[in-house]
Amino acid sequence: MRGYRTxxxxxxxxxxxxxxVAVDLGADMLGFVFAxxxxxxxxxxxxxxxxxxxxxxPKVGVFKDQDxxxxxxxxxxxxxxxxxxxxxxxxxxxxxxxxxxxxACSARSVEDLQTFNGWEFADLFLVDLPKEDTEGVIxxxxxxxxxxxxxxxxxxxxxxxxxxxxxxxxxxxxxxDVARGVESxxxxxxxxxxxxxxxxxxxx
Numbered sequence: 579m580r581g582y583r584t585x586x587x588x589x590x591x592x593x594x595x596x597x598x599v600a601v602d603l604g605a606d607m608l609g610f611v612f613a614x615x616x617x618x619x620x621x622x623x624x625x626x627x628x629x630x631x632x633x634x635x636p637k638v639g640v641f642k643d644q645d646x647x648x649x650x651x652x653x654x655x656x657x658x659x660x661x662x663x664x665x666x667x668x669x670x671x672x673x674x675x676x677x678x679x680x681x682a683c684s685a686r687s688v689e690d691l692q693t694f695n696g697w698e699f700a701d702l703f704l705v706d707l708p709k710e711d712t713e714g715v716i717x718x719x720x721x722x723x724x725x726x727x728x729x730x731x732x733x734x735x736x737x738x739x740x741x742x743x744x745x746x747x748x749x750x751x752x753x754x755d756v757a758r759g760v761e762s763x764x765x766x767x768x769x770x771x772x773x774x775x776x777x778x779x780x781x782x
Contacts, residue, residue: 584746586779587732588772589640590617590757594627596767601632604776608635609755612652613642613664616764617757625655638662638680649675662704669699680732684708685716688723703727704755707735715741718748725751739771743778754779 588600589609597608608631610624611617631637636659641649643665652658653675662680663672672679681700685691686708697703705724707714715736724731730752733745738759746754760775762768 582750582782584751584779584782585732585753586776587638587753587755588757588760588767589638589734589755590615590761590765591767592617592619592623592765594630597631599767599769600772601635603772604780605772606635606753607638607660608632609638609640609662609757611640612648613640613644615640619765621652621655624652628656636660640664641667643667646671646674653677660702669696673699678702680704682706685720685724686711687717688719691720691723697727697729700729702753703729703731705731705733705735706755711735716745718745721745721749721751725749737775739774739778742775743781746779747782750782 585606587607587609588605591597591608591610600608610619612619638660639652639658640662658677660678660680661675662682664682678701680702681696682704683694685705707716716733721733724733732753732755733751734755737754737756742754756775760767760771
């Protein structure tokens with residue numbers, strides 16, 4: 579397919595240096611976690627370096643079951659292009675902030691995708707593994723089904739430079755999302771791992 583290009587979202591970023599390297603290497607979206615996580619970025623820290631981040635690359639704030647005031651405090655301090663929700667947030671809540679929404683769906687099987695009830699309102703979707711599958715990799719049948727959704731989907735779950743190339747070649751997803759697979763430790767990226775990941779994702 580001429581002109582085909584899978585988008586790459588680098589997530590779990592905690593400092594501007596890693597974000598700048600990610601963009602230089604070819605990342606299409608930058609993800610920052612504001613929910614409880616080993617990769618959590620405190621809003622006070624983000625506000626100190628936010629204006630130094632590369633321009634023109636969408637910045638995604640990741641949240642999970644946080645109330646309106648918590649999300650609002652982040653938006654009052656920094657500018658985001660997308661809000662990504664991983665919890666039990668209802669559509670009216672997700673849409674109340676006036677920004678495009680990425681809705682996460684945890685899926686171990688195609689049936690999990692079919693029974694997920696959030697497909698109707700988000701702009702993008704992120705199909706990931708359940709949290710407990712820390713060493714797992716997204717199943718190929720789930721990846722194929724997600725790539726066939728009516729709206730664009732980012733595929734995540736155990737991706738790294740060793741498996742993303744085959745996933746992109748065989749499934750051709752709208753996008754892929756990576757955090758742990760390009761880290762030296764939670765929240766700290768490894769430049770060489772990022773370089774290899776982008777290289778493999780782009781080899782098609």
